[in-house]
Amino acid sequence: MSDVQAMFSTDTESPAPTSLLRAVGDLLDRIGKTSSDGGSFRRLRIFSGTFPTPVGEESFDLWNEQAYLMISECDCSDKEKKRRIMESIRGPALEVIKVARDDAPDLSSRDYVNALERAFGSAESGEDLYFTFRLMQQLPREKLSDFVRRLEKPLSKVLQKGGISLADKDRVRVEQLLRGADPRADLKLLQLRLRERLSNPPNFLQLLSEIRTEEEYEDSRAKLSTSVHNKRVNVQPAIQTDIQELKRQLQDLKTQLSSIVKNDSTVGVTDLKAHSPPDTVVDSCPNEEITALKKQEQQKRNRFRVVKNHMKFWIKKCKMDLKWIHLVWKCLKYWTFQ
Numbered sequence: 001m002s003d004v005q006a007m008f009s010t011d012t013e014s015p016a017p018t019s020l021l022r023a024v025g026d027l028l029d030r031i032g033k034t035s036s037d038g039g040s041f042r043r044l045r046i047f048s049g050t051f052p053t054p055v056g057e058e059s060f061d062l063w064n065e066q067a068y069l070m071i072s073e074c075d076c077s078d079k080e081k082k083r084r085i086m087e088s089i090r091g092p093a094l095e096v097i098k099v100a101r102d103d104a105p106d107l108s109s110r111d112y113v114n115a116l117e118r119a120f121g122s123a124e125s126g127e128d129l130y131f132t133f134r135l136m137q138q139l140p141r142e143k144l145s146d147f148v149r150r151l152e153k154p155l156s157k158v159l160q161k162g163g164i165s166l167a168d169k170d171r172v173r174v175e176q177l178l179r180g181a182d183p184r185a186d187l188k189l190l191q192l193r194l195r196e197r198l199s200n201p202p203n204f205l206q207l208l209s210e211i212r213t214e215e216e217y218e219d220s221r222a223k224l225s226t227s228v229h230n231k232r233v234n235v236q237p238a239i240q241t242d243i244q245e246l247k248r249q250l251q252d253l254k255t256q257l258s259s260i261v262k263n264d265s266t267v268g269v270t271d272l273k274a275h276s277p278p279d280t281v282v283d284s285c286p287n288e289e290i291t292a293l294k295k296q297e298q299q300k301r302n303r304f305r306v307v308k309n310h311m312k313f314w315i316k317k318c319k320m321d322l323k324w325i326h327l328v329w330k331c332l333k334y335w336t337f338q
Contacts, residue, residue, distance in 0.1 A: 003027055044070065044088035049096070049120050060120045063088070067113045081109035093120065126163030133158055133172075137180040144177075144185045145211045151176060152204060170201040177207075188214050250311050257304045 003023045046056065047063040058066070067088075071081055089097060093116055100107060100115040107115075122129070133154045138147040155173055158164055164172055174194050181189060192210055194201075202210065 044084060047089055047093055047116075048091035049089075049093040049116075050091055057090075060116070064113065064117060064121065071109050071113065078109050082107075082112060085109060085112050089116070096120075122157070124161070126158060126161035129154065129158045129161055130163035133163075134176060134179070136176065138182045138185065140182070142182075143215060144181060144188055145208060145215060147181065148173075148177060148204075148208055148211060151180075170203050171198060173204065174198060174201040174207065188218075250308075253311075254304075254308065257300075257307070260300070 003026060044066055045058040045063060047058050047060060048054070049060070050057070053059050067085060070084065074081060086094075086097065096115055096119045097112055100112070104111075124132070133151070136151060136154065138144070142150075151173060155169065155176075159166065159169060175198070178189060178194060188211065189195075191214060201207075
């Protein structure tokens, strides 16, 4: 309003065009900033300090984070910030603020939040919170990225309580990540080379992005290996079926060879008896024919044994190539019955 009054002053000299434009621009900036700020942080969630936390209210930790964010980011006056804090508290929390105002009427909005933190927040010191932070470990089925996100809230509390300085925040985060990570995550940490980067550690967002990229790469490799394994498993039943069929054919071959050997032996003995002369002649004829028949029978038995051994050898040798199995089967079958 002072700028507007200056533009409409009763002085005879009219303001310069540049001064007029600058004053109008500043006025528009203030109006725009006020209107844009009116929509952000308009209302904090309700907090009463009652335990357990009633339905529709926030716990102190969540309310405290929202209040600190409003104080840091909101461009309104400190009086407006105190009004918003007073609108969001009920019951015991409101009584604490009333007592604090009676003792010191000129408290700021941040003093309001600090008073509520002393009344309802953790009574642990910064050193105690830092010690608790150093004991945090990654859970058995927890991702490394989730562990990093879980570390951030206790680390912020340690920073608020003065347990560490703001300059050491990134270094302390990386050190606890290396200390509390599960041994299964050593490969990821080794690939990220975090130990070598402790002198210049990444911030929270950069660290989280690098870890998530590594996790997605490992997940894609695991999916690829799983799909390849499933394809191999699907191929195995077909190979087993062909092997069973080949064994059945081998058994048929054994049966056929046994029948052939038996029939040849029976026919040879029968022909010998049918065409043999009387006893006197048989006693006098040489035993060359009987010896030849026995020799022929023994040769067939040896041949059958060789075929059987060949089939077993080639079944073991050619288990993964069905074309070679069928080829060997045909060759041996042809060679046996010749």
